[in-house]
Amino acid sequence: DGGITQSPKYLFRKEGQNVTLSCEQNLNHDAMYWYRQDPGQGLRLIYYSQIVNDFQKGDIAEGYSVSREKKESFPLTVTSAQKNPTAFYLCASSIAGTGGSYEQYFGPGTRLTVT
Amino acid sequence: ILNVEQSPQSLHVQEGDSTNFTCSFPSSNFYALHWYRWETAKSPEALFVMTLNGDEKKKGRISATLNTKEGYSYLYIKGSQPEDSATYLCAFSGNTPLVFGKGTRLSVIA
Numbered sequence: 001d002g003g004i005t006q007s008p009k010y011l012f013r014k015e016g017q018n019v020t021l022s023c024e025q026n027l028n029h030d031a032m033y034w035y036r037q038d039p040g041q042g043l044r045l046i047y048y049s050q051i052v053n054d055f056q057k058g059d060i061a062e063g064y065s066v067s068r069e070k071k072e073s074f075p076l077t078v079t080s081a082q083k084n085p086t087a088f089y090l091c092a093s094s095i096a097g098t099g100g101s102y103e104q105y106f107g108p109g110t111r112l113t114v115t
Numbered sequence: 116i117l118n119v120e121q122s123p124q125s126l127h128v129q130e131g132d133s134t135n136f137t138c139s140f141p142s143s144n145f146y147a148l149h150w151y152r153w154e155t156a157k158s159p160e161a162l163f164v165m166t167l168n169g170d171e172k173k174k175g176r177i178s179a180t181l182n183t184k185e186g187y188s189y190l191y192i193k194g195s196q197p198e199d200s201a202t203y204l205c206a207f208s209g210n211t212p213l214v215f216g217k218g219t220r221l222s223v224i225a
Contacts (some may be wrong), residue, residue, distance in 0.1 A: 004158075035215075040217065041202070041217060042214075042215040042218065043215040044215075045212050051131050053123075058212060090158075099211050100162070100206075100208025100209075100210065101146065101147040101164060101166055103149065103161035104151075104159075104161065104213065106159045107158060108157075
């Protein structure tokens, strides 16, 4: 089955630790995205990548880092510099990233709790 | 930062009622407008991607219209069913990454 997987579903970390969230897709999509959702907020874009070995900051990139070494994978690292890391994180992909006219396919999400 | 507004924030309807929600977005530099349905404990799924002013799209009992000149889109659900209960998200692209609204949470009461 084609789709997007995110792991783990729930993640708990102590403050000051970096943590990496996994996102894998087998849809052969060029573009991948990371969003964050907080209560009462819409999905906010953290980083996106339109092609392997290239990525751009979204609206709230501070305290996060990404890599895109393979087409299938787009891991997100939440660093200790992120002031409010506790949130629900969604990964998505689309055929191409240019222009936003392609629908996005979403993973099941990872809920990160930092105490 | 672009602003995408959805209204109402939430609503409760009886099974069989028809309902509609609104998405407002910037009327300049329009490229695409997306609608997604997000059911609890599932991933958001695309309903429609609309690119032309005046576009109307339909999927079963759900339909959407688009007015790019005035910057709004309507999502209609005819004869709501309990399985329509979900959060409906719209997202705007001005040839940029998608900007999402906060969603409309629909509860259909049997």
